[in-house]
Amino acid sequence: MTAAPTEPISRRRAPRGSARRNIVAAATELFARRGYEATSVQEIVAAAAVTKGALYHWFGSKSELLTSIYRELLAEQTARLREIADGPGPVAERLRAAAADVVAHTAAHVDELTVWARSAHLIDGEHADATRRERRRYHDLFRDLVLEGQSAGVVRTDVSATVITHTFLSALGNTHTWFHPDGPLTFTEVGHQLVALFVGGLRPPEPSASPTPADDRSEPRA
Amino acid sequence: MTAAPTEPISRRRAPRGSARRNIVAAATELFARRGYEATSVQEIVAAAAVTKGALYHWFGSKSELLTSIYRELLAEQTARLREIADGPGPVAERLRAAAADVVAHTAAHVDELTVWARSAHLIDGEHADATRRERRRYHDLFRDLVLEGQSAGVVRTDVSATVITHTFLSALGNTHTWFHPDGPLTFTEVGHQLVALFVGGLRPPEPSASPTPADDRSEPRA
Amino acid sequence: MTAAPTEPISRRRAPRGSARRNIVAAATELFARRGYEATSVQEIVAAAAVTKGALYHWFGSKSELLTSIYRELLAEQTARLREIADGPGPVAERLRAAAADVVAHTAAHVDELTVWARSAHLIDGEHADATRRERRRYHDLFRDLVLEGQSAGVVRTDVSATVITHTFLSALGNTHTWFHPDGPLTFTEVGHQLVALFVGGLRPPEPSASPTPADDRSEPRA
Amino acid sequence: MTAAPTEPISRRRAPRGSARRNIVAAATELFARRGYEATSVQEIVAAAAVTKGALYHWFGSKSELLTSIYRELLAEQTARLREIADGPGPVAERLRAAAADVVAHTAAHVDELTVWARSAHLIDGEHADATRRERRRYHDLFRDLVLEGQSAGVVRTDVSATVITHTFLSALGNTHTWFHPDGPLTFTEVGHQLVALFVGGLRPPEPSASPTPADDRSEPRA
DNA sequence: GATGAATGAGAATTCATTCAT
DNA sequence: AATGAATGAATTCTCATTCAT
Numbered sequence: 060m061t062a063a064p065t066e067p068i069s070r071r072r073a074p075r076g077s078a079r080r081n082i083v084a085a086a087t088e089l090f091a092r093r094g095y096e097a098t099s100v101q102e103i104v105a106a107a108a109v110t111k112g113a114l115y116h117w118f119g120s121k122s123e124l125l126t127s128i129y130r131e132l133l134a135e136q137t138a139r140l141r142e143i144a145d146g147p148g149p150v151a152e153r154l155r156a157a158a159a160d161v162v163a164h165t166a167a168h169v170d171e172l173t174v175w176a177r178s179a180h181l182i183d184g185e186h187a188d189a190t191r192r193e194r195r196r197y198h199d200l201f202r203d204l205v206l207e208g209q210s211a212g213v214v215r216t217d218v219s220a221t222v223i224t225h226t227f228l229s230a231l232g233n234t235h236t237w238f239h240p241d242g243p244l245t246f247t248e249v250g251h252q253l254v255a256l257f258v259g260g261l262r263p264p265e266p267s268a269s270p271t272p273a274d275d276r277s278e279p280r281a
Numbered sequence: 282m283t284a285a286p287t288e289p290i291s292r293r294r295a296p297r298g299s300a301r302r303n304i305v306a307a308a309t310e311l312f313a314r315r316g317y318e319a320t321s322v323q324e325i326v327a328a329a330a331v332t333k334g335a336l337y338h339w340f341g342s343k344s345e346l347l348t349s350i351y352r353e354l355l356a357e358q359t360a361r362l363r364e365i366a367d368g369p370g371p372v373a374e375r376l377r378a379a380a381a382d383v384v385a386h387t388a389a390h391v392d393e394l395t396v397w398a399r400s401a402h403l404i405d406g407e408h409a410d411a412t413r414r415e416r417r418r419y420h421d422l423f424r425d426l427v428l429e430g431q432s433a434g435v436v437r438t439d440v441s442a443t444v445i446t447h448t449f450l451s452a453l454g455n456t457h458t459w460f461h462p463d464g465p466l467t468f469t470e471v472g473h474q475l476v477a478l479f480v481g482g483l484r485p486p487e488p489s490a491s492p493t494p495a496d497d498r499s500e501p502r503a
Numbered sequence: 504m505t506a507a508p509t510e511p512i513s514r515r516r517a518p519r520g521s522a523r524r525n526i527v528a529a530a531t532e533l534f535a536r537r538g539y540e541a542t543s544v545q546e547i548v549a550a551a552a553v554t555k556g557a558l559y560h561w562f563g564s565k566s567e568l569l570t571s572i573y574r575e576l577l578a579e580q581t582a583r584l585r586e587i588a589d590g591p592g593p594v595a596e597r598l599r600a601a602a603a604d605v606v607a608h609t610a611a612h613v614d615e616l617t618v619w620a621r622s623a624h625l626i627d628g629e630h631a632d633a634t635r636r637e638r639r640r641y642h643d644l645f646r647d648l649v650l651e652g653q654s655a656g657v658v659r660t661d662v663s664a665t666v667i668t669h670t671f672l673s674a675l676g677n678t679h680t681w682f683h684p685d686g687p688l689t690f691t692e693v694g695h696q697l698v699a700l701f702v703g704g705l706r707p708p709e710p711s712a713s714p715t716p717a718d719d720r721s722e723p724r725a
Numbered sequence: 726m727t728a729a730p731t732e733p734i735s736r737r738r739a740p741r742g743s744a745r746r747n748i749v750a751a752a753t754e755l756f757a758r759r760g761y762e763a764t765s766v767q768e769i770v771a772a773a774a775v776t777k778g779a780l781y782h783w784f785g786s787k788s789e790l791l792t793s794i795y796r797e798l799l800a801e802q803t804a805r806l807r808e809i810a811d812g813p814g815p816v817a818e819r820l821r822a823a824a825a826d827v828v829a830h831t832a833a834h835v836d837e838l839t840v841w842a843r844s845a846h847l848i849d850g851e852h853a854d855a856t857r858r859e860r861r862r863y864h865d866l867f868r869d870l871v872l873e874g875q876s877a878g879v880v881r882t883d884v885s886a887t888v889i890t891h892t893f894l895s896a897l898g899n900t901h902t903w904f905h906p907d908g909p910l911t912f913t914e915v916g917h918q919l920v921a922l923f924v925g926g927l928r929p930p931e932p933s934a935s936p937t938p939a940d941d942r943s944e945p946r947a
Numbered sequence: 948g949a950t951g952a953a954t955g956a957g958a959a960t961t962c963a964t965t966c967a968t
Numbered sequence: 969a970a971t972g973a974a975t976g977a978a979t980t981c982t983c984a985t986t987c988a989t
Contacts, residue, residue: 078974094402096318100959112975115960177399181316215481218474219466225459226452226478233451236398244441252440256448259437260482300948322984333985334950343984522969538847540762544963555964556971565963620902621843624760659925662918663910670922673899674892681891688885696884700892703881704926744953766980778954781981 079117081107086124091170095125095178126186129175130193136164137197144204151213154204158227158257161201162250165231173235198224208261215263227257301339303329308346313392317347317400348408351397352415358386359419366426373435376426380449380479383423384472387453395457420446430483437485449479523561525551530568535614539569539622570630573619574637580608581641588648595657598648602671602701605645606694609675617679642668652705659707671701745783747773752790757836761791761844792852795841796859802830803863810870817879823870824893824923828916831897839901864890874927881929893923 085107089098100121104111118124143157165172179187202224208214214223230253238249307329311320322343326333340346365379387394401409424446430436436445452475460471529551533542544565548555562568587601609616623631646668652658658667674697682693751773755764766787770777784790809823831838845853868890874880880889896919904915 097403099957101957110975111960112962112977113973116973116975121959177402180399181319218478218481222466222471222474223478225455226475229452229455229458230448233447233455236451237447244444249444252444253448255486256440256445256482259440259484259486260478262481262484264477264481321982323982332950334987335948337985338948541847543961545961554971556966557969559964560969621846624843625763662922662925666910666915666918667922669899669903670896670919673902674895677891677895677899680895688888693888696888697892699930700884700889700926703884703928703930704922706925706928708921708925765978767978776954777981778956778983779952782952782954787980 078107078109078113081109082114082117082124083128087128087171087174090125090128090174090178095174096181122182122184123186125174125178126182126190128171129179130190132168132171133190133193133197136161137193137200139164140197140200144200149213150204150208150211154208154214154261155254155258157201157204158254159250161228161231162253165234166246166250169235169238172232176232176235198228201228205261212263214261217264223261230257300329300331300335303331304336304339304346305350309350309392309396312347312350312396312400317396318403344404344406345408347396347400348404348412350393351401352412354390354393355412355415355419358383359415359422361386362419362422366422371435372426372430372433376430376436376483377476377480379423379426380476381472383450383453384475387456388468388472391457394454398454420450423450427483434485436483439486445483522551522553522557525553526558526561526568527572531572531614531618534569534572534618534622539618540625566626566628567630569618569622570626570634572615573623574634576612576615577634577637577641580605581637581644583608584641584644588644593657594648594651594655598652598658598705599698599702601645601648602698603694605672605675606697609678610690610694613679616676620676642672645672649705656707658705661708667705744773744775744779747775748780748783748790749794753794753837753840756791756794756840756844761840762847788848788850789852791840791844792848792856794837795845796856798834798837799856799859799863802827803859803866805830806863806866810866815879816870816874816877820870820874820880820927821920821924823867824920825916827867827894827897828919831900832912832916835901835904838898842898842901864894867894871927878929880927883930889927 082103086098086103089102089106100111100114103124104114107114114124118127139160140157143153143160146153146156148156179190182190202220205214205220205223209216209220214220234246234249238246240246244252304325308320308325311324311328322333322336325346326336329336336346340349361382362379365375365382368375368378370378401413424442427436427442427445431438431442436442456468456471460468462468466474526547530542530547533546533550544555544558547568548558551558558568562571583604584601587597587604590597590600592600623635646664649658649664649667653660653664658664678690678693682690684690688696748769752764752769755769755772766777766780769790770780773780780790784793805826806823809819809826812819812822814822845856848856868886871880871886871889875882875886880886900912900915904912906912910918
């Protein structure tokens with residue numbers, strides 16, 4: 060199942076002008092640098108060198124603009140994860156690959172992801188719901204891989220696949236709050252360590268009680 | 282008979298308690314539910330059944346109100362962690378206890394923590410800086426415990442203590458985005474699993490390359 | 504797979520009829536329901552399933568569209584009134600027929616008439632002036648019939664023909680503010696009563712002072 | 726039953742400053758001269774020499790401002806009508822007095838009434854509903870007087886009291902569309918004629934069929 | 948300790964209209 | 969005869985904060 064097209068209503072045709080592209084680029088940059096709420100529509104159009112009317116021609120609202128940016132990212136990330144999950148190789152290998160891919164994608168789009176993490180809660184309406192559903196699908200894809208690992212006996216079963224998935228994705232989704240490019244570790248190194256931590260954490264525990272948890276269905280809210 | 286003298290659009294009073302306490306309670310609730318930026322001072326005073334003047338009497342600004350809420354929490358959390366860290370017992374035990382305490386405290390104050398996580402980036406000024414420094418101290422306290430574990434050989438050394446700390450705290454700090462009280466697991470169960478995952482993840486990996494990483498100093502940004 | 508190319512916010516097409524007719528129909532309905540000012544050109548074209556370009560191809564402006572709708576109606580109504588006024592029969596009979604015709608025509612076109620009554624004051628320019636002159640001619644036609652009745656002694660002369668005319672046309676033009684199809688009376692019944700009231704009101708009063716008023720020339724403003 | 730106070734929420738106390746008064750005066754004048762929709766909030770505050778914030782402190786919205794102006798008028802008019810209706814004297818006399826009073830009040834407030842007549846349809850929400858209910862009460866008061874006249878045998882019964890009431894009030898409410906101060910008749914003269922026409926129209930018709938119409942309950946919409 | 952009217956700058960959004968295609 | 973992206977100016981409304989009382 061491919062991601063639903065991100066557009067609101069209407070017809071298909073590649074924009075002749077570059078207005079839409081400029082708007083997205085400017086908004087991405089500004090949202091990342093100053094935050095969604097602290098960026099005014101006026102600033103976006105000024106940076107994109109278009110008029111307000113043009114922005115509202117392409118996006119129904121400021122929040123739809125934010126949502127659009129995130130949905131494009133999410134669609135791409137989902138496609139990649141699906142490819143890995145459906146690929147060949149032992150599940151342990153695919154799990155490691157999936158984790159590494161999340162790390163890489165996160166690194167490549169910290170800005171956009173940061174903005175969404177901070178401001179998603181301000182968005183409501185149809186678009187937001189659709190986005191949350193898509194995000195939910197992404198999560199489920201990852202969780203299914205963990206479940207497969209549990210079935211294969213390579214992933215501990217005393218922690219639910221859902222908790223494992225959320226933990227890993229949360230840790231990743233929060234790097235922006237602490238990672239500093241000027242720190243002693245590069246993002247690549249941090250990424251390796253995160254993958255190692257994740258993979259290591261999956262190993263079944265030493266002999267001790269390990270009740271198989273219910274395969275729960277906690278829903279992501281954002 | 283002419284219409285009664287007309288009045289401005291405004292608040293509505295209710296039997297009052299302690300003004301300051303009411304303000305904090307109302308603000309906490311509203312910030313958590315709608316977000317800091319989406320909550321107006323007007324709404325806070327209406328919910329707290331006080332006037333704007335009263336709010337500005339107790340808090341210098343809206344952002345100081347947010348900061349105050351978080352600082353109180355942070356102080357409490359820091360004190361508890363310090364007690365655990367400085368307590369008796371083997372480091373492995375203290376690590377587990379610290380993790381469990383973070384989980385418990387997080388559960389008890391999701392709202393306040395969520396708000397800060399989402400909106401800290403909007404705040405600046407003295408108060409905010411001080412708060413960030415305090416938050417940094419909290420993080421360092423936890424990391425030092427991890428370092429102690431690494432020295433004692435009970436914690437893997439191929440992942441930096443900083444990364445371990447951030448990972449755990451991030452996973453915890455994000456529970457609000459996915460935990461559902463109606464889901465199959467109670468928060469207590471999820472908490473247990475998170476601690477297990479954390480503790481399990483700390484174990485040194487099977488024989489493989491494990492270069493001791495530099496004890497980096499990545500600074501938390503928020 | 505990346506998201507499909509994104510598209511602007513806009514209209515949606517439906518199987519088309521005659522563009523111009525569709526536009527008029529859609530505009531009439533929307534203007535009547537929500538008001539002229541509260542209806543955007545965008546909404547009109549959406550409802551008519553045409554594009555903005557098409558609307559501006561047929562009508563020079565939004566106000567010209569409104570004017571056009573009303574002028575067509577007015578022309579028809581004027582032609583009918585002229586026929587009745589110039590017809591055979593005693594003036595009393597023609598007066599009653601004219602009143603009945605106004606009632607019938609009003610009933611058939613409440614929407615269009617309502618819109619004009621409410622929004623004519625917003626319109627200016629050549630077209631609007633011409634329309635107001637035409638409307639004036641319609642009024643004069645009716646008034647002349649009343650004057651003829653006064654000369655013939657079948658209509659009271661203590662009230663000026665102008666006041667009589669305006670009163671009757673106003674009462675008619677306002678039915679939309681109070682008539683309810685679900686009420687106890689059908690529009691036909693209400694119409695009969697209005698004609699009866701009009702005709703009855705024309706009778707000369709019982710013996711009392713009745714100075715013949717100047718045949719004034721108060722001009723309709725809208 | 727007195728008219729409900731026109732204010733939105735909140736407490737009572739006479740405004741210290743003259744801001745509110747100035748706003749109402751400026752708005753009344755501008756709405757009358759240019760129309761409600763054609764008058765911007767900016768123009769109102771400029772004319773009232775207050776800031777936008779002050780306007781929104783006293784009125785929740787532009788439409789609430791319009792509604793307030795009308796409601797005050799309506800309350801006054803209702804009070805006067807009630808006094809007349811409940812007064813002493815034969816019903817025929819009270820009917821004439823009521824009509825004369827409506828004419829006088831209309832003359833004194835053409836501007837405000839014109840604005841409401843033209844723009845009421847743009848207003849919705851709570852305030853508008855309340856206003857329509859109040860207007861409905863006014864209408865009922867008048868109609869009850871007509872009904873009393875019908876019972877007493879001084880008013881024709883072949884036309885329903887509701888239709889009579891609406892007709893008279895509509896004719897009055899529409900004077901603004903045609904009366905010209907520069908015309909041959911003063912408003913006082915026109916008023917006298919309208920009252921004469923109304924009173925004359927009430928007389929039972931010459932011998933002819935006159936079925937007592939159902940005492941209908943058509944609801945005014947505006 | 949508190950009030951609440953007033954500020955003033957700026958926010959998002961709407962809209963009739965144009966014009967290159 | 970029609971398209972639809974783009975315009976640009978204006979619109980209503982919000983909001984944290986102040987200050988005379």
